[in-house]
Amino acid sequence: MSFINYSAREISCKIVYYGPGLCGKTTNLHYIYNKVNPDSKGKMISLATKTERTLFFDFLPLALGSIKGFKVRFHLYTVPGQIFYDASRKLILRGIDGVIFVADSQVERTEANIESLENLSKNLKEQGYELENLPYIIQYNKRDLPNVVPLDEMERILNPRKVPSYEAVAPKGTGVFETLKEVAKMVILELKKRS
Amino acid sequence: MINQGLVLYDEDYKLIDTELVRLNQLANAKVSFLVDKDGQLIASVGETANIDTTSLASLTAGNIAATGGMAKLLGEKEFSLLFHEGVKDNIHISLVGQRAILVIIFDNRSSLGLVRLRAKKSVIVLSDILANLIKKMETSSHTKEGATFFTEITEDDIENLFS
Numbered sequence: 001m002s003f004i005n006y007s008a009r010e011i012s013c014k015i016v017y018y019g020p021g022l023c024g025k026t027t028n029l030h031y032i033y034n035k036v037n038p039d040s041k042g043k044m045i046s047l048a049t050k051t052e053r054t055l056f057f058d059f060l061p062l063a064l065g066s067i068k069g070f071k072v073r074f075h076l077y078t079v080p081g082q083i084f085y086d087a088s089r090k091l092i093l094r095g096i097d098g099v100i101f102v103a104d105s106q107v108e109r110t111e112a113n114i115e116s117l118e119n120l121s122k123n124l125k126e127q128g129y130e131l132e133n134l135p136y137i138i139q140y141n142k143r144d145l146p147n148v149v150p151l152d153e154m155e156r157i158l159n160p161r162k163v164p165s166y167e168a169v170a171p172k173g174t175g176v177f178e179t180l181k182e183v184a185k186m187v188i189l190e191l192k193k194r195s
Numbered sequence: 196m197i198n199q200g201l202v203l204y205d206e207d208y209k210l211i212d213t214e215l216v217r218l219n220q221l222a223n224a225k226v227s228f229l230v231d232k233d234g235q236l237i238a239s240v241g242e243t244a245n246i247d248t249t250s251l252a253s254l255t256a257g258n259i260a261a262t263g264g265m266a267k268l269l270g271e272k273e274f275s276l277l278f279h280e281g282v283k284d285n286i287h288i289s290l291v292g293q294r295a296i297l298v299i300i301f302d303n304r305s306s307l308g309l310v311r312l313r314a315k316k317s318v319i320v321l322s323d324i325l326a327n328l329i330k331k332m333e334t335s336s337h338t339k340e341g342a343t344f345f346t347e348i349t350e351d352d353i354e355n356l357f358s
């Protein structure tokens with residue numbers, strides 16, 4: 001949930017990366033963390049298993065700059081994608097301002113993508129949100145792999161509403177900042193609409 | 196209403212800050228801070244220089260959310276108090292109304308009994324301040340300053356953040 005602090009002249013927003021296990025959510029955050037210059041970021045926190053699977057969440061605070069004298073902060077979170085961590089996933093959605101659904105483009109993950117997207121919609125409802133009313137975009141990740149579903153087919157399956165979408169190769173950074181920038185724009189324009 | 200973010204004005208910030216300073220002194224604590232339940236830091240006082248308050252805020256919120264989830268499974272309302280004891284530093288966490296969390300970090304210069312007592316008193320004061328703030332958010336829209344800020348913002352401004 002956005003936090004507008006007139007005293008410190010700051011605005012903070014919460015953006016969540018959602019998607020099936022191993023789709024590349026944490027990799028997106030790592031790439032961003034490594035690229036952003038030190039004074040624009042805080043520590044990245046990963047609550048993960050020994051095998052680097054997200055257990056609760058990853059957290060990366062960004063302060064990229066100011067707009068008209070207000071410092072704009074983005075708090076990026078990832079959820080754990082593995083199915084059995086659903087209880088934790090729900091908690092991370094609290095206070096969300098925008099969501100990026102990261103899909104795994106590999107053919108064999110098609111089912112997992114669909115399930116995860118349905119899970120997102122259901123969990124948002126439980127927290128009192130509707131995906132339709134939230135700044136929301138899709139990232140088709142792992143486009144570098146040989147066995148990927150063609151883009152138009154992924155769009156047909158996962159994006160009936162035609163929200164903005166980007167192809168990505170997260171470890172190389174392809175599409176990573178484009179995705180973040182787009183959702184950031186939507187989040188701030190939403191705040192503007194509500195003010 | 197539940198989906199509306201907090202809006203903090205200067206006068207409310209000052210009230211919160213004053214109460215935190217008082218608490219931090221009376222409790223002999225190292226650091227005291229107030230976090231919104233979603234993990235945003237509202238205010239912090241004390242020896243904050245060596246402490247990553249942004250990270251702590253997010254983890255505190257995660258911690259409260261997780262124990263809240265556990266409470267729900269057990270049919271409890273919510274655990275209103277958490278305490279973590281370390282070798283050197285201890286963390287005392289308590290809920291402030293529906294929207295915020297009070298965190299007090301202290302070492303052996305203080306004691307759990309003292310911190311608990313002072314926290315209890317401050318939670319009452321802080322709850323009032325926050326309740327007022329939320330009431331204000333419900334009745335009035337943003338201040339004039341905020342309204343101009345938001346109407347003047349353009350897509351280019353946001354684009355520039357990333358350049």
Ligand SMILES: Nc1nc2c(ncn2[C@@H]2O[C@H](COP(=O)(O)OP(=O)(O)OP(=O)(O)O)[C@@H](O)[C@H]2O)c(=O)[nH]1
Binds near residue numbers: 024079143
């Ligand atoms: N080839 C390729 N591998 C990727 C890509 N993105 C991520 N990976 C790899 O996929 C694996 C899982 O990535 P993570 O970022 O940990 O996945 P996650 O979505 O955070 O997974 P959970 O935490 O379990 O939900 C890692 O080994 C990444 O290096 C990609 O675009 N291409």
Ligand SMILES: [Mg+2]
Binds near residue numbers: 026027052053079080
């Ligand atoms: Mg992960």
